[in-house]
Amino acid sequence: MKLTWFGLGVLACTSPFVAAAPSSRAPKVKHSIREPYGWTKHSVPSPNHRIELRIGLAQPNIDVLEKHLLEISDPDHHRYGQHLTKEEVEALVAPHDESLELVDEWLASHGIQEEDFTRSPAQDWVIVDVPLSLAETMLDTTYNVWQHTDGDYLVRTTSYSLPEHLHEHVDLVQPTTIFARWKGMRSTIFWPDNEIEETSIASAKQLAGTDVDPACNVSITIDCIRQLYNLEGYTPQVPESNSIGITGYLEQFANIEDLQSFYNDQLPEAVGTSFEFVSVKGGLNDQNLSNAGVEANLDVQFAFGLTFPTPGTFWSTAGRPPFKPDLGSTENTNEPYNDWLDFVLAQPELPSVISTSYGESEQTVPEDYARRACAGFMQLGARGVSLTFSSGDGGVGDGDDDPETTTCITNDGRNITRFMPLFPSSCPYVTSVGGTNNVPEIAVFFSGGGFSDLYFPRPAYQDAVVSEYLANLPQGTYEGLFNPNGRAAPDVAAQGRRFRIWVSGQPISIGGTSASSPTFAAVVALLNDARIAEGLPPLGFLNPLLYSKGLDAFNDITIGNNPGCGTQGFNSTVGWDPVTGLGTPDFQKLKDVVLQY
Missing domain, CATH: 3.40.50.200 (Peptidase S8/S53 domain)
Incomplete structure (x- = not known):
């Protein structure tokens, strides 16, 4: 049984993922930050805490999309106002087939099959809902509950790794090192x-x-x-x-x-x-x-x-x-x-x-x-x-x-x-x-x-x-x-x-x-x-x-x-x-x- 979120959401298995041998290729730090100002470690989250990992695959033609945008937005250009279709934009942000294959292989090495995740229409994002313990294994990291001086809490890490061969194919994995709170503008x-x-x-x-x-x-x-x-x-x-x-x-x-x-x-x-x-x-x-x-x-x-x-x-x-971060918070x-x-x-x-x-x-x-x-x-x-x-x-x-x-x-x-x-x-x-x-x-x-x-x-x-x-x-x-x-x-x-x-x-x-x-x-x-x-x-x-x-x-x-x-x-x-x-x-x-x- 799967839970389908509205729109471009998560397709998450309710049963545990099948255990599998992790990739044999050595992990290398993909991104790390210093301890963010205003945040301190508060506690260790439950290993069953759910986290929605968003994996952003490389977009090799993003500079081409920018060129299109600047031309169709320039009133002195002959293409002004000739906006692109949804399909044309998606073709320009789509990752290479090799990126798709390698990321799928990496996910499979952690027991995550194609039916366990969703992709964006352009296939440039892979989204999978996993327990925190599996996320830590996949990313060779440790998450903590962090507390802000204002009293807010987040489950984050300050560093994560990926197999080195994936670095050129994956732009980012979040939520990991992002400590933004996306509050409304203070009125x-x-x-x-x-x-x-x-x-x-x-x-x-x-x-x-x-x-x-x-x-x-x-x-x-x-x-x-x-x-x-x-x-x-x-x-x-x-x-x-x-x-x-x-x-x-x-x-x-x-x-x-x-x-x-x-x-x-x-x-x-x-x-x-x-x-x-x-x-x-x-x-x-x-x-x-x-x-x-x-x-x-x-x-x-x-x-x-x-x-x-x-x-x-x-x-x-x-x-x-x-x-x-109380006992009832699992997601x-x-x-x-x-x-x-x-x-x-x-x-x-x-x-x-x-x-x-x-x-x-x-x-x-x-x-x-x-x-x-x-x-x-x-x-x-x-x-x-x-x-x-x-x-x-x-x-x-x-x-x-x-x-x-x-x-x-x-x-x-x-x-x-x-x-x-x-x-x-x-x-x-x-x-x-x-x-x-x-x-x-x-x-x-x-x-x-x-x-x-x-x-x-x-x-x-x-x-x-x-x-x-x-x-x-x-x-x-x-x-x-x-x-x-x-x-x-x-x-x-x-x-x-x-x-x-x-x-x-x-x-x-x-x-x-x-x-x-x-x-x-x-x-x-x-x-x-x-x-x-x-x-x-x-x-x-x-x-x-x-x-x-x-x-x-x-x-x-x-x-x-x-x-x-x-x-x-x-x-x-x-x-x-x-x-x-x-x-x-x-x-x-x-x-x-x-x-x-």
Whole structure:
């Protein structure tokens, strides 16, 4: 008997694997890390603890896929907008037959036959559910229960090995050395009755004679976003041919009753409508009003409200926050993020834009894992999907603590202070969204931003604007605290504070770049609507277009900074900056741009 998970899940035998002689080829360390900062060994897990091993086979043609992506995303290239099909993308990421054969042989040497595991559609991932004792034998390692200073627990190791002949055929095996927690962006909640700042009152006075309601300095609504970003007067023309998606993790449930309250409050014409719910690996749809998720409600209410009546999809991906190591805990993978990526890559049809408000400090994500996940985003971009990610709520820090006091200590053994970029925001194939507040807009203090420190060099599409920003920095500014040659973030920005949403039957005011990403994604969905109405394909990967043709279609944000790591962070300035990127969108100007290509 086998248990089949929903979608691209695990096919796990309920009976023990047949014992077999292990491979005679000597193991060699594939990956190792130092003991991660903030984590300590807590205990020894049960040998019967279940773990879902994900084996990433080498993708020999990934550079070819990147070439395709950059050509079809370049508005000056004759292939612009000619997105690839699911099958074409899968052919480009497929491993060599030799890799498949050798990995199958290795699994068989540990008693794991083909009926015991599943493969991704491109066969570049093998997924198998095993007891921890077998995983330790396969990987020549020892797992421990690790405890974070915040109280979270994970079952991980700091080193694993594979037979040497497999190293060129296998990119990674996880969960092993990944200590990321994939938490939602830390939301900064402000209650309107007692947290209205003097700056917002002063800003409201400046609005006299403008088209923006002064109340938008106290509470951000659908109407405020429409006024701020020049969306007024635009009605979706072909909603039936367009769509927008929101990801949900860590048991964040989007409540339909709250959505109706939000619509009744801000968008009466949408009352009675909802969204498509999709479960990933058993993700739940808990509609108990008291269990409504703040993050999930924020995302769906504004993303779907701004784009109404464009169809919306909400994915609920199973996976609790890190488990508690008690006797009842026998399963713990805690990588729901990658489960979602596997699932959507297997789907023939996808929304044209997807927003995500989850991530982790880049240094907690092993390089091989980060690169494989980023390659997954590349695949989605090549298929015509625009991906937006919150840039984080820790300024130049990692968002774990108050931006004013975040220590930002490296986990490479040096234990030095270093700015902490957020992943996946640091992936060059996604659009990173920072935050603003007030009207006129300034950078919100918690807007995540900076430079990829470890893995991703600055992409060519950023060279001109980022080089200009760095050239204007006073010499020696934060020298040694960041990598000036890394992929820079954010790319753009949107309002990120005082959003009026409904949670558990009550209106609240909430902030965070968790609000900024779905807001910008909604603007992109409306741009796609305008393109589709003219017979053009959706935008797909956005950044090459935004950094070349879209520079004058943004509201430049020149005031504010993003403190963190014991510093004042970077400053907003004329042009691109690592606080608000290119600025906030002007829909009508962007629409004029995107309809030209």
